Amino acid sequence: LRLSRFTPADLKPNKNQPGLGPHPFPPLAEALLAARNAAHASQARGRLRLLRQWLEESPAALRDAQRQARVQSYDDLLVNLHRRLDPALAGPVAAALAVSLSQRFPAALIDEFQDTDPLQYAIFSRIYPPGASTRPMFFVGDPKQAIYSFRNADLRTYLRARGQAGREATLGENQRSVPALVQACNALFSQHDQPFRRADLPFRPVGVGSKPRTALFGDGAQRPALQLWALPDGSTGPVLPKELALTEAAAATANEIVRLLQASQAGQLRLGERAVRANDIAVLVRSHSQGARMRQALAARGVGSVELSQASLFDSPDAEELATVLAAVLQPQRAGLVRAALATDLLGLDASALAALDEDEAATAGHLQKLADLRDLWVARGIGVMLRQLQRSAALPERLLARSDGERRLTNLLHLAECLQQAAAEHAAPDALLRWLQQQLDDSSARDEDSSQLRLASDRHLVQIITIHRSKGLEYPFVFCPFLWDGAPGGGRARLEGLEGHVEASAESVIDFRGGDNARAWKAAAAEDQRAENLRLVYVALTRAAQRCWLVVGPYVQGRSQSLKQAAASPLHWLLLGEPARPNAAALGAAWQAFAATLAAAHPGAAALQALPPAGAVVWSPPDPGADSLAALPGPPLPLRTWRMGSYSSLMQGARHEAAAVDHDRRLLATAADAMSPPAAASMAIPPDDILRFPRGASAGECLHAVFENIDFTDPATWGPAVDAALARHAAELPGARPEPVLAMLADVLHTPLLPGGQLMLCRVPRTRRLNELEFTLPAPGLQAAALQTLLQRAGLGTGTGGPPLAFGALHGHLRGFVDMVFEHAGRFHVLDWKSNHLGDGPAHYDAPALSAAMSAQGYHLQLLLYTVALHRWLQQRWPGYDYEQHMGAGLYLFVRGVRPGWCGA
Numbered sequence: 001l002r003l004s005r006f007t008p009a010d011l012k013p014n015k016n017q018p019g020l021g022p023h024p025f026p027p028l029a030e031a032l033l034a035a036r037n038a039a040h041a042s043q044a045r046g047r048l049r050l051l052r053q054w055l056e057e058s059p060a061a062l063r064d065a066q067r068q069a070r071v072q073s074y075d076d077l078l079v080n081l082h083r084r085l086d087p088a089l090a091g092p093v094a095a096a097l098a099v100s101l102s103q104r105f106p107a108a109l110i111d112e113f114q115d116t117d118p119l120q121y122a123i124f125s126r127i128y129p130p131g132a133s134t135r136p137m138f139f140v141g142d143p144k145q146a147i148y149s150f151r152n153a154d155l156r157t158y159l160r161a162r163g164q165a166g167r168e169a170t171l172g173e174n175q176r177s178v179p180a181l182v183q184a185c186n187a188l189f190s191q192h193d194q195p196f197r198r199a200d201l202p203f204r205p206v207g208v209g210s211k212p213r214t215a216l217f218g219d220g221a222q223r224p225a226l227q228l229w230a231l232p233d234g235s236t237g238p239v240l241p242k243e244l245a246l247t248e249a250a251a252a253t254a255n256e257i258v259r260l261l262q263a264s265q266a267g268q269l270r271l272g273e274r275a276v277r278a279n280d281i282a283v284l285v286r287s288h289s290q291g292a293r294m295r296q297a298l299a300a301r302g303v304g305s306v307e308l309s310q311a312s313l314f315d316s317p318d319a320e321e322l323a324t325v326l327a328a329v330l331q332p333q334r335a336g337l338v339r340a341a342l343a344t345d346l347l348g349l350d351a352s353a354l355a356a357l358d359e360d361e362a363a364t365a366g367h368l369q370k371l372a373d374l375r376d377l378w379v380a381r382g383i384g385v386m387l388r389q390l391q392r393s394a395a396l397p398e399r400l401l402a403r404s405d406g407e408r409r410l411t412n413l414l415h416l417a418e419c420l421q422q423a424a425a426e427h428a429a430p431d432a433l434l435r436w437l438q439q440q441l442d443d444s445s446a447r448d449e450d451s452s453q454l455r456l457a458s459d460r461h462l463v464q465i466i467t468i469h470r471s472k473g474l475e476y477p478f479v480f481c482p483f484l485w486d487g488a489p490g491g492g493r494a495r496l497e498g499l500e501g502h503v504e505a506s507a508e509s510v511i512d513f514r515g516g517d518n519a520r521a522w523k524a525a526a527a528e529d530q531r532a533e534n535l536r537l538v539y540v541a542l543t544r545a546a547q548r549c550w551l552v553v554g555p556y557v558q559g560r561s562q563s564l565k566q567a568a569a570s571p572l573h574w575l576l577l578g579e580p581a582r583p584n585a586a587a588l589g590a591a592w593q594a595f596a597a598t599l600a601a602a603h604p605g606a607a608a609l610q611a612l613p614p615a616g617a618v619v620w621s622p623p624d625p626g627a628d629s630l631a632a633l634p635g636p637p638l639p640l641r642t643w644r645m646g647s648y649s650s651l652m653q654g655a656r657h658e659a660a661a662v663d664h665d666r667r668l669l670a671t672a673a674d675a676m677s678p679p680a681a682a683s684m685a686i687p688p689d690d691i692l693r694f695p696r697g698a699s700a701g702e703c704l705h706a707v708f709e710n711i712d713f714t715d716p717a718t719w720g721p722a723v724d725a726a727l728a729r730h731a732a733e734l735p736g737a738r739p740e741p742v743l744a745m746l747a748d749v750l751h752t753p754l755l756p757g758g759q760l761m762l763c764r765v766p767r768t769r770r771l772n773e774l775e776f777t778l779p780a781p782g783l784q785a786a787a788l789q790t791l792l793q794r795a796g797l798g799t800g801t802g803g804p805p806l807a808f809g810a811l812h813g814h815l816r817g818f819v820d821m822v823f824e825h826a827g828r829f830h831v832l833d834w835k836s837n838h839l840g841d842g843p844a845h846y847d848a849p850a851l852s853a854a855m856s857a858q859g860y861h862l863q864l865l866l867y868t869v870a871l872h873r874w875l876q877q878r879w880p881g882y883d884y885e886q887h888m889g890a891g892l893y894l895f896v897r898g899v900r901p902g903w904c905g906a
Contacts, residue, residue, distance in 0.1 A: 051513055078119055085126040101127045102135050113141030115153040118509060121161060130164040143201055144539050147469055156502060159200055175209035176475050176546055180225035182208050183603040185542050191575050197532040216547050218269035224608040228596055231554030231612055233589025245556040246293060249482040251615030254297040256550065257281055257463060258620045265623060271477055282464040282476035284541045286489035291465045298463060302620040305463040308470055312453065314440040318412040321346050323441060326434050329378065332371040342367060347394055378430050380649060384421040425645055428816065468541045479545035482552045484538055487569035501525050534571040552612065553592050555585040643813040646780060648866055651808050652859045691745035691897050692841050699733035701836040704896065707742060708834055709772045713762050719746050748900035754892060760825055770823035776870035783811040797861035819867045828889030829875060831867045835895045846898025846905040855893065864891045
């Protein structure tokens, strides 16, 4: 029995069995149903209480968190200014601030005011009070072009401001379009007494401005300014299903574009003194799916196009593929990541090539080595250099540009490389940078919309495919609107859980979470707002054309029921017929014919209606450029000295060593072979729980680093959980690694005297006297490798005395890094760096001569100098009375595999 469908009427006594008495189940079932309904109602009320609490408390909590993080968005700037201007929140300071701003800016002119939101208008109104201020404020805007509600632009704000204005002026002339096109638009929007579905937003016909228009010569000059193409309405042919209508409209548009280009190529179509070019033509769409359909139709006919949209770079397949490749570069030992990367278009292996790798160990090793080399290059020289090498080694430009979408994809990859290079300034570690990229893919709210917006794939003359929203303010000689007949084009804003609406009396925007019967009214109001905005989108689209406009009109059917209901919701349907109770395809077709005939009679050349042209197989063959028209561009100027961020890794970029730990300044990683291979066989005399038996490589160093960072040196009870957590995080890279060697190493390292006299042991350093991962940035206005190496040689430190030579380019900028640990003991501050390098299996490998040789060979003296300078300057800024000689202690480099009683290791 499903209680959700049960009612007490289902339990009436059976008349065929009168001897049966009352059964106890019905009252029990009724009680259960009542309890269930009460529980659901209580749950709904509790959820609303929680939601109200969240709405009341979260704004203040968010402001506190942002204040602590010292972060502000553009919206925060508006909210903060609004709060400072509110007398209820800021008191007398609000009036003083308003006066100060109005005196500093004695007049204000706000362009595109129809896109203003209520918060912005409230700010302006408090600085320049309507009717009470002697300082003028001008609003310039067209409410018929208010199409940005998804960006919080509010038409009601414009209308309210217009009602409060002391004077209203109107631009009554169109300076863009030819006279016939102006007349056609005037006629179309005059068919309905409320063309924008609002009594307070009438349409006022405009005149033709005095600005000279470029003359159009050729066969286009004899064609109508507004060409209407009608979908079949039943009398001219069967009404098309929506999907077929979309395909036919795109094909007819592409064919006409080919005809225009062919006429221009033959000298039969000119715009002023020049031939018509492809970028004189724009196709306006509502959604990205419509744009993709149009792009494919043009590509099938050999016509190049570029799609201009608000789409994000991180929504492209190229961003996802690049993240897959970067994950394999960082972990080439993981077969699954490597195969996924090889299967991308970036690395270019198809299914047969991937299958062949199972039988070809040499080819597999070659791919692994290439990925490992890219990882080394990334760590040593940064993400930009590594991606440039990836382009060369994978022949990306050659392979991608051979594809029909090659320009688009190569542009995306270059754009991604630029975004990653910029993000590396804050996420210097390769794994942190990869996490940043993955966050951009997963969370659209984390993106910078301006920097991640898709760029033009080419600056050649291409047909422009552009969304209506982005076309606002632009103009094109030829405009095609192939999909405005669609009553449900998609591309709308994502809806919140609550219902958005407006309280007309107070002009307040609200979100209603109550549900129930009230939801129907709010949904109806929201749908009405969307229909009104769709009409304004039609107006924006039709007023982008300067010479000619092509508009597809007519009905279509949708779904299995072949319904005309969705077609009747089209804004074009409203302009001619309103909202009929029973949609009729033939009536709509007759209305378009009557409209075109009336307009043609009153204004010859303004409009004409014909059936949608059939989708023929036409192909555009652009002329090849002659050899004499090709010339080399001048070479780029000599590069200027640019500011950049460096690190210890970049100074030591030629060095190779088994990286002890991959700390945040990303010292050079182990080679791929070291990172992927097991440690060499240890001496049988070494106990199984000795740290010398622990795996080696970069992952091992990261694991041991994490252990030291997360334990309390003075409390052995914290050691076990920290070791288990670190090994769990690195289980894939360190298979079989056991906690016993790490725990034994901790006991040795923390209880070994580190300085003469035996007074300094780390087990005596509490958490409150140490600081992990101290970040620093040191100015380096002109750091030269030769000068630094000479300085180190004079001091007898590392490089130049048996260590790796310095070969970095001149650094004009800053050096950035992280000190593993800084701690205070007996009034002195010490720099400490953990090293997990495996130098050997016996005490002699960790005595003073051996450690001195290792320090010199790896250039660690330079690293220690940088860390000491960073700590010295940090203490100078924060500790009154600080003195280097008195308060700076020894720098400690602990090769932790050898720090134990009786050995050295430090």
